[in-house]
Amino acid sequence: MAGRVVRRAFKFRFYPTAVQAEQLARTFGCTRYVYNRALAERTRAWSQEQRRVTYSDTSKMLTGWKREAETEWLAEPSKGPLQESLRQLQGAFDRFWRKQTGYPQCKKKGQSKDSATYFSNCFTYRGGQVRLAKQAEPLDIRWSRPLPEGAVPSQVTVSRNARGQYHISILVEDTITEPPSTDRVVGLDAGITSLYTLSTGEKITNPRHERADRARLVKAQRALAKKEKGSRNRAKARLKVAKIHGRIADRRRDYLHKLSTRLVRENQVIAIEDLSVRNMVKNRSLSRAISDASWSEFRSMLEYKADWYGRRVVAVDRFCPSSKTCSVCGVIASAMPLDVRVWACRCGVVHDRDVNAARNILAVGLAVAACGDGVRPPRT
Secondary structure (H helix, E strand, C coil): CCCEEEEEEEEEEEECHHHHHHHHHHHHHHHHHHHHHHHHHHHHHHHHHHHCHHHHHHHHHHHHHHHHHHHHHHHHHCHHHHHHHHHHHHHHHHHCCCCCCCCCCCCCCCCCCCCEEEEEEHHHEEEEEEEECCCCCCEEEEEECCCCCCCCCCEEEEEECCCCCEEEEEEEEEEEEECCCCCEEEEEECCCEEEEECCCCCCEEECCCCCCCHHHHHHHHHHHHHHCCCCHHHHHHHHHHHHHHHHHHHHHHHHHHHHHHHHHCCCCEEEECCHHHHCCCCCCCCHHHHHHHCEEEEEEHHHHHHHCCCCCCCCEEECCCCCCCCCCCCCEECCCCCCCCECCCCCCCCEEHHHHHHHHHHHHHHHHHHCCCCEEEECC
16 A cells, blocks of 8 residues: 655643743743734734735844843743744734634633644754753653654644643654545535434434533533632632533544544545535524534544545535435425425435435535536526
8 A cells, every 4th residue: 555644743741840831831921922912013004004014024023022121031932932923823814814714813811722833943852752942851741652653753832721731742744554545435414413414324423512511511600600800719610611621622522533534534535515614603593503513623634634545525515505406306496494304306205304415415526526616506
């Protein structure tokens, strides 16, 4: 079997010493400050001067900020994480200009995961140990699995989540053995009752991880709301809420990883819908269930794993009438309310709504794969 060289990140838990934790806290604070100040400068330049500030402009600004008396502490951490925060801001603006996301927002302390990225000139990796720049001791990493033999990390990202856990993500080049080609193809229809329905007729159970822990989460959030702001008891209550959220996210991610790996290994082509999840979560009746399903995260997993294993993921236009089109004769029904789960076509075939949609998604996906373009139904 052929081998494919890919860039792959391996994530591990680590336990910093008190000194390392303090250094990392300062680094996280500096990267957050640089991101927010650069965002403010770019916003001001555009609103007052209609001038677009580039990454190189903010990089020059950073040099000046380090020389200012009020912010000379920016010179304490390694320069790599600060430069990376500016690159992340540039990426946020690029996605905004492509209308993929909203306008970049400021990072707030304690409300998001803290992280800092170090490139090869800002850390060392020797003898299975990682030592960050300006730190005397290597990190106490729990190596839950070995890195690929002979791997040389090109960058590492250290992070601290809301639960106070530290992780390190090590980016290396890895050779992945591609599985043999197969003739199997599959279409996926996303849903709530069933997480996904396959064109083969199989329905993937939706574990609804958030709903399973909802009672514990509500109780913890109510307790948090009653605590005095700034108190130790509030900090403890916030940590309890974060742990419940983290447990939900961990179980969801594990489930999606196993499902995506299985589908990519079994099928040569996977057809999915190009869903606009950002708009769908505006439906207050379904927003909680849609967020818990994590369709966007699952699609991302499918795409990068398909790239690893030489498979193909095809996105079908979201306006394709997959649910109300008969997969046998091609007739499009006039209407198909959400409460209709089984319907009969005039050709005499009785359809399960989700299985029929998955089969239509597969058919259109194969057409897209062959023609190399999207397929959108004519507007009437």
